[in-house]
Amino acid sequence: MKAVVENEHGGPEALRITEEPTPEVGPDDVLINVSGAGLNRADTMQRKGKYPPPKGASNVYGLEISGTIAHLGDDAARTSFLKQGQNVVALLAGGGYSTQVVVNHAQVLPAPAGIDLVDAAALPEVGATVWSNLFGPGGLNPDGPEQKDGEQSVLIHGGTGGIGAHAVQLCRALGYHVFTTVGTQEKADWVKDLATRQEQANQRKTKPKRLGELVVINYRDQDFAEVIEDKTEGQGVRAILDVVGGDYLSDNVKSLSLNGLLTVIAVQSGPTGELNLARLMSKRATVRGTTLRGRTSEKKGEILRNMAGAVWRLIADGLIDPAVERRFAFDDVQAAHEYFDSGEQLGKTVLVMH
Structure with a gap:
């Protein structure tokens, strides 16, 4: 071979x-x-x-x-x-x-x-990564958001990456409001176009779903923590999927809701950052880091089966590209x-x- x-x-x-x-x-x-x-x-x-x-x-x-x-x-x-x-x-x-x-x-x-x-x-890689980190223990409800303050929103860093693009589509398809960060206007337009295609596919369905809203943040022009504080009226987001790492740690924790979950899956800006423990405690929030590659075949298989049960149907419906x-x-x-x-x-x- x-x-x-x-x-x-x-x-x-x-x-x-x-x-x-x-x-x-x-x-x-x-x-x-x-x-x-x-x-x-x-x-x-x-x-x-x-x-x-x-x-x-x-x-x-x-x-x-x-x-x-x-x-x-x-x-x-x-x-x-x-x-x-x-x-x-x-x-x-x-x-x-x-x-x-x-x-x-x-x-x-x-x-x-x-x-x-x-x-x-x-x-397979993006699907398993997103599902296990956003909808695993302590994460979002795979059946959709509960109607509580801070339970309906999620922040996805790097919305034009493979993981980010998949996470944005999946969360919106399940009804979550999505904030996502990008670095250029071209990338912002690409994410918005992806969302438009998702909305068009949804409208072709006999029974359209209620898709979550999308807010695209150009981090070169906007402070994502300030945007989230404003748009959520101070409630924050229930979960954050982060590929940036150290530089974003402080603002990520600031952006979490009560009982929020920050999952770090990559450290593109470096492995260390400043953590306000008092803020973390007051929010009863969780910060965790994970990797997928080193898990056992049995655990990977479990994640894949759980993911495919929801995601494969959404792909067939045209709601995930x-x-x-x-x-x-x-x-x-x-x-x-x-x-x-x-x-x-x-x-x-x-x-x-x-």
Whole structure:
């Protein structure tokens, strides 16, 4: 099989496609012929030597793929719902930048209906990340907001990233009012256009849902904490999904409602920040940090099943778009990473493997 193996660190030029042996298929495993591989910030961090794969994971890049099942191990065939020839997506600890992947069957889902199989590669990592961090223990109600002050709003930092774009659409589709931060007018317009397409899809439904409102904040021109304080009349937001880290810690806590939850999933501005403990205590709020990559196959499978039960229906209804803005041929993997590093990226980027 062809694959991009982690052999050296540096810029996009460090990525090279080589011929590698197909991994052995164990009893609980599935062999997938890969159609598409999603790019994620974790891939670029790994390339730079700042985010190594978990112990025992593949040294091939890539955390999410779509494709077709070529073979199932004996136990996977006997105990799972998966079938040979089925179109699927998979959440990986590594291995996605390859023409074939072997993964535990718990980490595999049928591909969602209504979208192209290659574009479906944009969903497993962002879907599992958003669902587990916003709708897990202590988070938002997946059935929609309770009609209480501070229970109806959420803040998503980085609304034009893959995770941000998915979170904005999902929260609005479930009825939450969404604040999101972006860095340019172009990016603000992109998020608003994505929201407009969601609203148009909703109006085509026989029974349209009540979508949450959207407020896009250009953090270069506006203070997001001040905007939230004004728009929520001082109540704050119930949950915050943060990819920025240290620089935003103080204003994030300021923006939380009573019993609010701040989840930090990346630290693009640095790993340390100032925390007002008195403010945190007075709000009875929670700050937590999580990662997804190192969790067990069983835990990943649980997250995927819970996520897909809600998200796959919304995709079929057109209320969540994979937001794939750029496709690159597998041979152009270096160019894909150059685009990702440029800061111009919008939505998701996908490698086309065949």
